[in-house]
Amino acid sequence: xxxxxxxxLTRREVLKAGTAVTALPFLGLAAPSVLAQGVxxxxxxxxxxxxxxxxxxAEQEGQLVFYCHENEAGTAGIMEGFSKDFPxxxxxxxxxxxxxxxxxxxxxxxxxRFDVDVIQLSDLAPAFDFQKKGGYEHYVSPESSAYKKEHxxxxxxxxxxxxxxxxxxxxxxxxxAVSDAPKGWKDILDNRWKGRISCKISxxxxxxxxxxxxxxxxxxxxxxxxxxLQPHAFDSRVQLFDRLSKGDDxxxxxxxYPAYILFKSRGAKVEFVAPPDGLVATPLVVGAVNKAPHPExxxxxxxxxxxxxxxxxxxxxxxxxxxxxxxxxxxxxxxVKLSDFKLLYPSDWNEYASQSAIFLKxxxxxxxx
Amino acid sequence: xxxxxFSFSAxxxxxxxxxxxxxxxVLYPVYFLLEAAFDVGDTQVRPPTAFGVDNFSxxxxxxxxxxxxxxxxVAATVMALVFGFVMAWILARTNVPGRRLxxxxxxxxxxxxPLLGAxxxxxxxxxxxxxxxxxxxxxxxxxxxxxINTSYGIAWVMALxxxxxxxxxxxxxxxxxxPALEExxxxxxxxxxxxxxxxxxxxxxxxxxxxxxxxxxxxxxSFAVALVLGLPSxxxxxxxxxxxxxxxxxxxxxxxxxxxxxxxxxxxVTLYVYRRVVMSGSYVTITGKAFRPRLxxxxxxxxLLLGICVLYLLASVVLPLGTLFFASLQKIxxxxxxxxxxxxxxxxxxxxxxxxxxxxxNSLLLAFGxxxxxxxxxxxxxxxxxxxxxxxxxxIEYIVMFPQAVPRLVFAFGLMWAWLIFPIPIYGTLWLxxxxxxxxxxxxxxxxxxxxxxxxxxxxEECAQMCGASWAFRVxxxxxxxxxxxxxxxxxxxxxxxxxxxxxxxLLMGPHSKVITPSIVESWFxxxxxxxxxxxxIQTLVVALAIVMLVxxxxxxxxxxxx
Numbered sequence: 001x002x003x004x005x006x007x008x009l010t011r012r013e014v015l016k017a018g019t020a021v022t023a024l025p026f027l028g029l030a031a032p033s034v035l036a037q038g039v040x041x042x043x044x045x046x047x048x049x050x051x052x053x054x055x056x057x058a059e060q061e062g063q064l065v066f067y068c069h070e071n072e073a074g075t076a077g078i079m080e081g082f083s084k085d086f087p088x089x090x091x092x093x094x095x096x097x098x099x100x101x102x103x104x105x106x107x108x109x110x111x112x113r114f115d116v117d118v119i120q121l122s123d124l125a126p127a128f129d130f131q132k133k134g135g136y137e138h139y140v141s142p143e144s145s146a147y148k149k150e151h152x153x154x155x156x157x158x159x160x161x162x163x164x165x166x167x168x169x170x171x172x173x174x175x176x177a178v179s180d181a182p183k184g185w186k187d188i189l190d191n192r193w194k195g196r197i198s199c200k201i202s203x204x205x206x207x208x209x210x211x212x213x214x215x216x217x218x219x220x221x222x223x224x225x226x227x228x229l230q231p232h233a234f235d236s237r238v239q240l241f242d243r244l245s246k247g248d249d250x251x252x253x254x255x256x257y258p259a260y261i262l263f264k265s266r267g268a269k270v271e272f273v274a275p276p277d278g279l280v281a282t283p284l285v286v287g288a289v290n291k292a293p294h295p296e297x298x299x300x301x302x303x304x305x306x307x308x309x310x311x312x313x314x315x316x317x318x319x320x321x322x323x324x325x326x327x328x329x330x331x332x333x334x335x336v337k338l339s340d341f342k343l344l345y346p347s348d349w350n351e352y353a354s355q356s357a358i359f360l361k362x363x364x365x366x367x368x369x
Numbered sequence: 370x371x372x373x374x375f376s377f378s379a380x381x382x383x384x385x386x387x388x389x390x391x392x393x394x395v396l397y398p399v400y401f402l403l404e405a406a407f408d409v410g411d412t413q414v415r416p417p418t419a420f421g422v423d424n425f426s427x428x429x430x431x432x433x434x435x436x437x438x439x440x441x442x443v444a445a446t447v448m449a450l451v452f453g454f455v456m457a458w459i460l461a462r463t464n465v466p467g468r469r470l471x472x473x474x475x476x477x478x479x480x481x482x483p484l485l486g487a488x489x490x491x492x493x494x495x496x497x498x499x500x501x502x503x504x505x506x507x508x509x510x511x512x513x514x515x516x517i518n519t520s521y522g523i524a525w526v527m528a529l530x531x532x533x534x535x536x537x538x539x540x541x542x543x544x545x546x547x548p549a550l551e552e553x554x555x556x557x558x559x560x561x562x563x564x565x566x567x568x569x570x571x572x573x574x575x576x577x578x579x580x581x582x583x584x585x586x587x588x589x590x591s592f593a594v595a596l597v598l599g600l601p602s603x604x605x606x607x608x609x610x611x612x613x614x615x616x617x618x619x620x621x622x623x624x625x626x627x628x629x630x631x632x633x634x635x636x637x638v639t640l641y642v643y644r645r646v647v648m649s650g651s652y653v654t655i656t657g658k659a660f661r662p663r664l665x666x667x668x669x670x671x672x673l674l675l676g677i678c679v680l681y682l683l684a685s686v687v688l689p690l691g692t693l694f695f696a697s698l699q700k701i702x703x704x705x706x707x708x709x710x711x712x713x714x715x716x717x718x719x720x721x722x723x724x725x726x727x728x729x730x731n732s733l734l735l736a737f738g739x740x741x742x743x744x745x746x747x748x749x750x751x752x753x754x755x756x757x758x759x760x761x762x763x764x765i766e767y768i769v770m771f772p773q774a775v776p777r778l779v780f781a782f783g784l785m786w787a788w789l790i791f792p793i794p795i796y797g798t799l800w801l802x803x804x805x806x807x808x809x810x811x812x813x814x815x816x817x818x819x820x821x822x823x824x825x826x827x828x829x830e831e832c833a834q835m836c837g838a839s840w841a842f843r844v845x846x847x848x849x850x851x852x853x854x855x856x857x858x859x860x861x862x863x864x865x866x867x868x869x870x871x872x873x874x875x876l877l878m879g880p881h882s883k884v885i886t887p888s889i890v891e892s893w894f895x896x897x898x899x900x901x902x903x904x905x906x907i908q909t910l911v912v913a914l915a916i917v918m919l920v921x922x923x924x925x926x927x928x929x930x931x932x
Binding site: 070097 | 413414415431433434495496497498600601602603605610613615616617618619620622700701702703709710722724785786789790796797875876878879880881888891892893894895896897898
């Protein structure tokens with residue numbers, strides 16, 4: 001899959017992709033839209049981006065239903081950005097963690113209900129699965145030319161990386177002096193943090209990536225050592241930083257940069273460490289859903305989200321602060337761009353996805369589940 | 370005789386009609402839940418492709434979670450019953466000063482929602498940053514005073530905020546009790562304590578037992594408190610474990626369903642015990658003989674009792690609300706904030722959130738609908754089970770209690786699958802939530818009304834029947850007026866329970882049918898504890914206003930003299 005993303009397609013992979021496209025569509029969903037390709041006319045310019053959607057028709061549809069893994073404030077923030085640009089399209093959303101959200105959409109579709117226009121997930125594994133099941137609408141956005149292939153689905157047109165969530169180490173600067181602060185990933189194993197260190201629960205795609213990458217770099221024993229520290233695990237980055245800023249935890253092993261910016265702006269005594277090995281990072285992927293009740297609005301949203309304008313919104317909203325993979329995207333509010341960071345993420349996403357069961361067992365076991 | 374024949378038919382039709390509705394509401398989703406619990410095929414394919422018992426075998430991997438759940442549930446139930454009984458006795462049976470005010474305040478912890486209670490007590494009792502511990506350290510202590518993240522801390526908060534239903538249920542019983550029995554005991558020389566132990570307690574025993582079963586089941590299914598307070602100490606109970614299972618990818622919904630279904634067994638045993646106790650004794654306190662409810666004069670003891678009331682409400686209302694208010698005024702909530710830490714931004718933000726406004730109005734609308742329809746449906750069910758003398762009433766009771774046995778987080782999956790494929794398109798609308806609430810609150814409503822119904826002597830209805838009254842006429846003129854306090858209590862309980870419902874709503878909310886408590890949970894997950902505190906306060910204020918209005922109306926109804 002990594003090869004696919006890098007544009008190095010093998011014959012076997014091309015055949016596989018072809019099979020997926022022409023396979024009996026999941027619940028009878030995929031084939032017609034795949035064949036249609038969603039490109040029936042030349043793109044038009046709306047605001048400052050290009051779209052294949054019929055904007056007048058999208059406004060006539062008048063609605064956009066969005067399923068999103070992001071927290072309430074973040075999801076509302078995404079919808080707010082789109083609504084500002086297209087006030088005639090009323091937005092609504094459902095948010096849940098990726099696992100629950102994905103299960104919900106599969107249950108709905110298996111019952112013949114198609115209420116969703118666009119879905120955003122925080123993990124590539126369910127995105128691959130959804131693509132395989134024919135759940136995505138195949139729509140090649142004119143804005144996708146601004147993206148590297150590795151940040152688009154293979155083949156292009158199913159989903160794209162709307163942002164990246166990078167994480168390093170964060171600590172409470174009132175509890176830990178700069179000289180004592182961790183400098184690299186191995187420093188999180190220090191016994192000083194026992195009972196005062198936090199991480200995320202197994203539903204987090206980012207936590208999965210961190211487990212996968214650090215295990216690859218430091219070996220199986222890394223997380224076994226980490227487990228001895230009896231870390232506290234939470235759902236969201238906000239909870240991690242909330243506890244960190246109040247001193248309930250001294251450090252967090254998975255300090256997300258967007259949360260760091262947010263809490264720093266509130267005056268929290270927290271500091272961020274970018275380990276020399278790199279920041280672990282996970283993509284947040286967006287795609288139009290097929291049999292959408294508002295197909296033109298869903299295409300318009302994908303184009304908007306892919307555009308420089310949409311990416312700027314994703315990057316600057318305090319409840320999102322996603323780092324953009326679009327090379328020409330502006331800098332984040334802190335003045336840094338994603339390219340300023342060294343990132344750690346799987347080079348082979350299929351191999352990564354295959355480790356899911358091991359991760360769940362180990363991580364849940366470590367947390368006493 | 371013709372009248373009697375008609376009466377019998379109307380009774381039968383109404384009885385079986387209501388039983389059929391309850392059956393559909395409960396058994397239809399339960400079918401899907403059972404199907405999921407035995408589904409051992411591909412977890413992402415519905416309907417299931419293979420069946421087996423592997424999901425139940427998998428439960429053996431979680432002995433610590435089962436033990437944690439049992440520890441917390443038992444401790445919280447005992448605390449809740451002690452608080453509930455003591456407060457109900459003080460406020461319903463004694464002449465403690467200001468008892469009317471206290472009685473109204475007793476409902477506050479129930480509608481504050483367990484999430485808010487947990488959030489407030491988390492701010493108060495975290496070992497490091499908790500306000501109480503902060504003050505304790507400022508006084509010179511080296512370590513913390515309390516740790517709310519322990520099993521007893523969790524049970525304490527659950528008892529305060531989930532267990533206040535025990536007070537409502539027991540108080541309704543005590544109000545319906547003829548004080549002549551207690552007076553007779555004292556006249557023949559029994560002390561107050563002996564009277565409580567030998568007269569009051571046995572008379573309210575079925576109600577207390579009913580409340581105990583109900584509260585225990587509530588505690589088994591309690592989610593928000595264990596989530597907020599248990600996670601920081603890695604203390605998992607069934608509901609928080611289930612939550613993790615259904616959130617992760619791929620979700621373990623089948624194992625979660627098996628975990629939920631296995632709780633049926635626990636519930637059936639407790640229900641069986643309850644029925645045995647109820648059927649083996651007579652607990653009738655309302656008979657054809659007239660009585661005027663009188664309060665027990667406890668003399669100077671009333672000031673001590675007043676102190677107990679004040680302490681209870683301090684822990685369950687004043688301290689949590691004060692804490693939330695204090696936190697809502699800060700950027701980062703600390704016990705000794707600097708001047709620049711104070712802000713009104715949280716209120717500004719909360720007021721401008723459209724989603725919160727619509728969620729709040731949806732919640733109030735749903736609560737009104739659930740309470741109004743629920744009282745009629747559940748009142749008829751309670752009558753059918755305990756008074757109807759129709760064949761199969763015992764079975765109906767077991768069916769009605771099903772939703773109580775399964776954490777709502779899991780039951781919601783059954784509801785989702787059931788109503789997703791239903792030909793009438795209610796999925797994703799407020800109608801689905803209304804059906805879900807009516808289903809999951811069946812045990813609450815039936816148990817509350819039944820507690821009072823058991824105290825009414827059957828002879829009153831039989832007397833009316835002998836005088837030639839039809840069944841409908843008897844229910845209207847005898848049963849309902851006598852049940853009025855129970856019905857009013859049930860209405861208010863259902864209203865409040867609906868507003869604070871979390872487990873089922875999280876999954877069943879659609880893009881256009883959001884409700885308030887899950888929105889506050891979302892805020893806790895995704896924004897900040899300070900903004901969440903603000904939202905909680907706004908919710909409390911709005912719901913308080915609604916309840917004040919509703920109480921005024923229901924008091925008018927209650928004040929009407931019995932026919």
